[in-house]
Amino acid sequence: MIELKGKKAVVLGGRTGLLGQSLTEVLRSHGAVTIPLSRNDFDPLNEESLTALLEREEPDFIVNTIAYTMVDQAEDEEKKAHLLNTTFPVILARLAKKHNSKLIHFSTDFVFDGKKDSPYTEEDKTNPKSVYGETKLAGESQLIKLGYENILIIRTAWLFGPNKTNFVHKILNFAQERDCLNIVHDQNGSPTYTPDLAEYTAQLLIAEATGIFNVVNSGKASWCELAAEAINCAGVNCLVNPVPTSSYPTKAYRPSYSVLDTEKFIKITGITPRPWVQALRDYIYNDIEEQ
Ligand SMILES: NC(=O)c1ccc[n+]([C@@H]2O[C@H](COP(=O)([O-])OP(=O)(O)OC[C@H]3O[C@@H](n4cnc5c(N)ncnc54)[C@H](OP(=O)(O)O)[C@@H]3O)[C@@H](O)[C@H]2O)c1
Known part of the structure; x- marks a missing residue:
């Protein structure tokens, strides 16, 4: 176990990213010195600019939320x-x-093909069916292949x-x-609240975890169930009509x-992630209604 207080974390995507911003706030609340960075601060594909950045900051943690x-x-x-x-x-x-x-x-959960009907573990066979899923899996695999022990890979979903x-x-x-809104009912996943994911990430850092971990809120939902719950919770008068994926074809699988x-x-x-329904209430009552 380590303390995060006083540790330095560079958060790539920490200024503009959905997850990056929550991570910056949560790590800061644990007493870490956080340096949120965006594409204006450095060029992700220029190794020299990254080297200069790391030489300047000498971070304990490099937190990467940048992705396509x-x-x-x-x-x-x-x-x-x-x-x-x-x-x-x-x-x-x-x-x-x-x-x-x-x-x-x-x-991401998109490293899987979705053919299973029980929750995917870290050991389950991957089989991405989209370019996004393939490129994310290739990122994971190449990181593991490097043989550097001090890497934590967190698979998450539906943020x-x-x-x-x-x-x-x-x-x-x-x-x-x-x-009335038509929303697909035949894709099921793990809706996840970014402040919760950020806190669970902090807990993995405290536990000095390395390797691959799934981190999501508990429970499952279809997009339709998530939408209906959100609309109901916000007290908006709108019907949610379940439709099959086939009626809304998308380019990516x-x-x-x-x-x-x-x-x-x-x-x-030692922490059980809280149910997504509970987290959704926090989001709607505390985050959205404050805006
Ligand atoms: N969102 C989800 O539902 C979900 C689900 C599963 C896994 N994930 C994974 O979780 C991580 C965070 O996702 P997120 O939803 O927080 O992502 P996001 O909000 O789309 O943020 C991605 C970050 O990447 C930056 N970025 C994108 N293209 C860039 C480029 N060419 N150069 C520099 N910066 C660039 C963005 O900066 P700008 O704001 O300047 O564009 C932003 O800060 C990613 O690894 C994603 O694959 C997300």
Whole structure:
């Protein structure tokens, strides 16, 4: 176990990213010195600029939330997605090793094909079916292959939270304007609140965890259930109509089932992630209504 107080964390994506902003706040609340950075502060694909940054800051932790996250657009921009999701983390890991920093990197439930019908563990066979999923998995695999021990890879899913738009935020805006929304009911996952994920990440750092961990809120939902719960919780008058994925074809394949199992996380931290429904209430009552 270590204390985070006084530790220095460079948070890549910490100024503008959905998760990065929550991580910056939470690590700071644990007493860590956080340096949130965005694309204006450095060029992620320029090794010299990254080296200069790390030599200047000498961080204990390099927290990488930067990614190419546009799942459909990635199908047309494979090279760009590969650079950010695969090449970039590998550069970071090499530099982390050189500077004796721990690298914390985030991955996704989209590394799975969704053919299972019980929660995916860290050991389950991966089989991504989209460019986004493939490039994120290649990032994970290459990090593991480097053989640098001090790397923590966190697979997460279906993020919502303050400071940046996300699925729940968009649904609540649409619901204000329409009487009825059609939302897919045949994709099931693990909705996850970014402040919770950030706190659970901090707990993994305290526990000195390395390797791959699934970290999500507990429970499962379809997009339709998540939307209906959010609309109900916000007290908006709008019907949610369940529709199949086939009625809304997207460019990228999405797994029909990608719930993540968090037993490994629970075992090492002693913490059971709280249910997503509870976290959703915090988001709607505390974050959205304050805006
Ligand atoms: N969102 C989800 O539902 C979800 C689900 C599973 C896994 N994840 C993973 O969780 C991590 C964080 O996701 P997120 O939703 O917080 O991502 P996000 O909000 O889309 O943030 C990504 C960050 O990457 C930066 N970025 C993107 N392209 C860049 C480029 N070319 N150069 C420099 N910076 C660039 C963005 O900066 P700008 O703001 O300047 O563009 C932003 O700070 C990612 O690894 C993602 O794969 C997310």
